[in-house]
Structure formats: C-alpha cells, structure tokens
Amino acid sequence: MSQEIPIDKIFIGEVNVRKNLGDLLPLINSIKEKGVLQPILVRPSEGKFEVVCGARRLEAAKAAGLKTIPAIVRELSDRDAIAISLTENLHRDNLDLEERIVGYEKLKKANRNIKTDRDLARLLNIPRTKIIEDYEAYAAFLKLSKEKMKVEVRPTKMEERKKGKSIPRQHAVLLERTFKKVESKIPEEEREKKYVQLAKVIAPLEQKVAKRVLNHFVVHPEKPVEEIKREVLEVHDIPVTVNFTPRVFGGLVRAAEERGITVEQLVKNIVEDWLKRGGYLAQGKSS
C-alpha cells in the first residue's frame, strides 16, 4: 500500500542507479495536470527515506511544486535495493552504458554470491549476453571517450554518427570483439589511433556493412583504415570481358541500336536483369 510522504523527507542515494534523469519537462507538466499516477519505491534510511525506484518522478514532483508524493515503503537491504533499481531500469531500457556498468559493479560488491556474469544475469533476469555486450561496449567507450565519441544504447541521429561523435552500442561491441582478435598484429603505438579510425568509419554504416568492414580488417589488420574502407565500400563495379561470335555480336549491335543504347549497356542490362530476377537460381535447380 502506498502512502503520502513529504518530499523533503526523501533523498536520492547511492542505491539508485539512474543518474541521468533526462528531459523532465513533459513529466513535470503531466504531474501538474494529473498528479503522480504511480507511487515511487523508497526504503527507510537514517530517519528519512531513500529512493529505490522513481528518482525522475521525485525530481519532477519537486519541480511541479508538490509537497508530498505517493510512495511504497519497504525495508530493503543494499543488495536488494540495488537489484530492484537496476532491474527496473534495465527492463525499461532507461540506463546509459556507464550507469549500467556502475550498477552491475555496485550489485557485485553488495552481493558476495555473485561470482560470474551468469549469476548476475540470473539475479537481474536478463540474458547473460546483454551483460557481456555491455562490458564490451563499455571497453570501447573507454577507448573512444578520449576522442569525445559516445557509445549510444538508444538510436542516435545519423548526423552525430557521421561526424564521428557517436557510435551505436552494437557497432561498438563488434569493434571491440574484432579488434581484440588481431590487435597483437598491430604495432602497440598504432593501436589506439587505428581503433578510433575504425570506429569513425563504421559508426554511420548499417550493421551488416560495418561487419563487412570489420571482417576485411581482420584479414588485413596491417592495412591503413582508409584503404580498408575503400576496398569494402568503394568497389561497386567489376569489369568483365566477353568474347562474342560475329553473328551474336551483329545481333547485339542491332538490338542495342533499336533500344538507343550502347552494346556495353545492353549486355550489362541483360546480365543484371537476369541476376536480379534470380534467373540463375531457377536454371541452377533445373539442371
């Protein structure tokens, strides 16, 4: 059951893992209009109440001028309070990368039973891969933050990615994983620079194209990043030389003239049309 608690008796302490409260204005307006619809969760602490879940609602209620806020009071240990705060925010996808890692570490420190990522995943009821990837993305973040490049857990503006200011989390995970495989083949003094260059190249790309760039990098880690980018992204057309008999070539010239295009263009159209139609699949099956 919730109860109304004076706002000045509630504080945001260390168990609350969410530090970046984001844009509060829409929530402030909603509270002014409808009040706080969902009670926050607090625990008694040194004569006051510490927020476990609901730091945004608390700050918005303060800004909206409320004196009290509906809250559920529960006696919770540090480890349970951290676990609840972390789980709630993870499931809502509210936390940025740094907050997630700080949360995982806090929980590990507060709960000695957590020895592996598997234990942590089970307690938080999230897939273990999510935790592993968060740590990989965080490792990328530490290397890229020197260049003021952010690793974003939510979709970001393409402009930011093109300018090399942000990279999606999944791209950062791929980069970290791939780079680890071959970093021993790159001179130590070049590693940091190459890592950042690769991040900037893949940041604006679709994930499958980013993968192609990184796969090419694994094969040629010694090549300059610009060359890798060119080889993967700029090879569009391949020249093919075809030998025609004079009779076929004569027919081709006439057909091209009828269409008002060059012989080369007509041949290209025929081949591309056949490939796009998947004609090679049908012929492959029948023979």
Add this chain to the structure above:
Amino acid sequence: MKVNRTITIEKELWDKLKVYAALKKKTISTIVEDLVKDLLRRVEHESRNTN
C-alpha cells in the same frame, strides 16, 4: 574470330555470377554470351510472331 567487349557489373551481382559460373563449370564470359544469345533468340521469335 571473336569480338571482345568489356562491361562492368555491380560487385554484388558479380559475386552471384561468379558462384553460378563455378557451379556450371563455365566461364563468366560464356554465361554472358549465352544470356545474350537467349535474348536475341527471344527478340527474333517475338518479331516473327508479330510479323
């Protein structure tokens, strides 16, 4: 005596052509020539029917 002509094909499509050529144990050049012959046959057939 044959006539050589060089055309350019998108890499993605070229990759498919290369796989098909390997499966058929033919050269890419032969496959392209066959496709052109096929088109010419169809054009000839259509014009005969129209006439």
